[in-house]
Amino acid sequence: MAYAAGGTLLLAGCASMPDHGDLRGVESTPRQDTQVRVFAVPPSEDAAPPDIVQGFLEALTSDDPHYETAKLYLTTDAARDWEPEASTTVLADGPATTADLAGGRDDGTAYSFTLTGTRIALVDGQHSYTPVDGDYARQVHLAKDSKTGQWRIDRLPQGVVMGQSDFQRNYTSVNKYYFASDTVAATGAQPAAVAADPVFIRRRVDAMTQMVQSLLAGPTTWLDPVVRSSFPSGTELEKDATLTPDDQNKLTVPLNDKAAGVSTAKCEEMAAQLLFTLGTITPTVDRVELQSGGRQLCSLAEDGADAVAARGSAEAPEYLYFLDGDHRLVRIPSGSKTTTAEPVPGALGEGSRELRSVAVSRDEDTAAGVGSDGKGLYVGSLTAQEPLAEPVVVSQGRTENDRLTAPSWDIYGDLWVADRDPANPRLLLLQDGEGDPIPVATPGLDGRIESVRVAADGVRVALVVEKDGEQSLVIGRIEREGAAGQPPSVTVREMRSATPQLSQITTMSWAGDSRLVVVGREQDGVQQMSYVQVDGSTPEVAAPDALSGVEDIAASEDERLPLVAFSEDGIVRMASGAQWQKVVKEGSSPVYPG
Incomplete structure (x- = not known):
């Protein structure tokens, strides 16, 4: 499926899915130019169960920030309980589907399909990537709404699943920066910055805000025992904050009241973490200003970050x-x-x-x-x-x-x-x-x-x-x-x-x-x-x-x-x-x- 809006090319996959018979593949979308925006298509009126499943899988590979279109393929209860950010399972190819013979097919009120494939990697809820192998097999179940007569998915696995090429198009690896716990660099008196925390974020879904939110959430479980963050525990962005640098390449970062009482020295460490982290996704931030409650906490330029912390x-x-x-x-x-x-x-x-x-x-x-x-x-x-x-x-x-x-x-x-x-x-x-x-x-x-x-x-x-x-x-x-x-x-x-x-x-x-x-x-x-x-x-x-x-x-x-x-x-x-x-x-x- 393809359509244009706002001058942006919109693409969706074009795989087919059976509702019975032999196992067939839902092919992963071919690798596209990373600048191409991909938007999901909502379910069509009276769509058959195979089309609902296929449309849902295609919606998982889109640039929809909160998977709102994907949720249109689910029942109200399933959409409420589904947690797409829980994990991303990466398969060698797009998930194959086969219709199950059980599950109420005789009376035409329910269908179920099994999604299968060969696993390559798992990105967990902390956005941490881990190579994995073995077979993937998860079931999705559909039911017909008694009032509208429309088919919707009512049971599905948590997280999202997609093929390798879709993952490469949708996600990018970036580094979060923290400090080695209770240590100083041998070359000076400043703390030693650590670039040990690569994570994967969605490439075209407000990557800057995603990256800062991930940094504030703290290091991944593997790294956590040996590093510290200068951000006080519980520090988050102000509600609904979206981060964009101004025309002077300065990024203002509004934080909640957990950061309100930090010292200037601690605030500059926080700013250094932000500058190091943002430098892995954009060259357009030369300075960060941290605020809390509308009040400036500190401001640090890019060339001042290396004076605050040592980085390899x-x-x-x-x-x-x-x-x-x-x-x-x-x-x-x-x-x-x-x-x-x-x-x-x-x-x-x-x-x-x-x-x-x-x-x-x-x-x-x-x-x-x-x-x-x-x-x-x-x-x-x-x-x-x-x-x-x-x-x-x-x-x-x-x-x-x-x-x-x-x-x-x-x-x-x-x-x-x-x-x-x-x-x-x-x-x-x-x-x-x-x-x-x-x-x-x-x-x-x-x-x-x-x-x-x-x-x-x-x-x-x-x-x-x-x-x-x-x-x-x-x-x-x-x-x-x-x-x-x-x-x-x-x-x-x-x-x-x-x-x-x-x-x-x-x-x-x-x-x-x-x-x-x-x-x-x-x-x-x-x-x-x-x-x-x-x-x-x-x-x-x-x-x-x-x-x-x-x-x-x-x-x-x-x-x-x-x-x-x-x-x-x-x-x-x-x-x-x-x-x-x-x-x-x-x-x-x-x-x-x-």
Whole structure:
């Protein structure tokens, strides 16, 4: 069905649905231009049960803000009890329908249909995306109104269901920003902002207001134990508020009285959360003003938000680092086009100890490297000429593949590494890169850790885990406990898969506040490079150009910096919108700080 109104193209699906016989598919609407508005069509007079079900399913994929047209296909009681925002089930294709033989068909007063399909993902009531699999089967029941003689759906599952292409057209992934609980960034006295909460919102249904409402509702359940919001509990937008920036790109956000008594410092943290969050959906907000009861609480410009909070994607590293042909740590300016590298200051740049993997602290004052045999982890200063000390961690693994992984630094200046010794596999943390290693608990981990990368926010860690010859990329939540001045108790909890489709992971790196770049392959497939979100969804960015024989990949949370890889051509890099270019032939283990 198609019609025009107000100059906007209006589209609806054109699938067919049986009321008896074999199972047939209600095909998902083909992927449309994301600017095309899709409006639902109300039920026609004397529509048959199959047409009611089909019209209802099509209405679920429309841009109707509150599903008012979809509710016209329901009885009054069903419309009142139905909660479309409870969840969104994503199927590989649009839901197929088959008419059930039971349910009063003989007297012509009731029908029922079963909706079926193959599940891909579930978006819950908090807008959090989770990859799922398995079969989907839910029943809808129809009854004929005794007064009007019209068929309507009187029983149906909560939430909405649609095919993958409709989901991609209707929804977009955005980041909500919160602060790490009771922590400060190692680089300053301001709280560390966290970009760990990607959620999906409806793309063309007042996305700005949706996003602010979701932010005010608080972090998703997975992230909640390790972050805080600066908004007082119970803070909401004023009733019926719709958010639109003015002609000066200032957004006024009216809040209820829960926010009325906040201090200026707390209000600026709230404003920073809003600016970071809104920056993921629009470039047109330069300033936010928070109000409560018609009174201004504070106003903060975009360039002032980074002074309030530290954010990984805003911390541009000074250098790109890698190992040269002599296995020394060298560096080049991160934003330059030069191919001439210089040894780093200190012992790790002198070549007294050959290295096979490295990591540089986020303040770029310290580096850590694993020796060429994989046994020892060495830490050296990049600001002072000091001899290389004894290794801070030593693995007893019998082979190089059973020893230490490449290390990783977090924002607090702590160093992470995994020991792959089959007799004593362990994940370790060294406070400030020194002292006795602290064992990190990993409840629920099923397999051996092959790679470790800590996110810039300090509350998430990406792990490549191997079991039975297959690897998977999982994201875990970092929880720290302990009294001040005492070694912390550190646990990585609730690990969830970010690449359920891959069976082999060659290398990975953080490539944004909630995004990673991954090199791997599907079962019986070829090596591929792609971006993934921490929730397992696929971001709306093109995959990097193919590159042969990739062994290591390095990306920065600052997405403006080039992607760098170690491949069969040596160290290569690719700026946004460009092609791969060779940096040096003899080199390995490229890394940005982190």
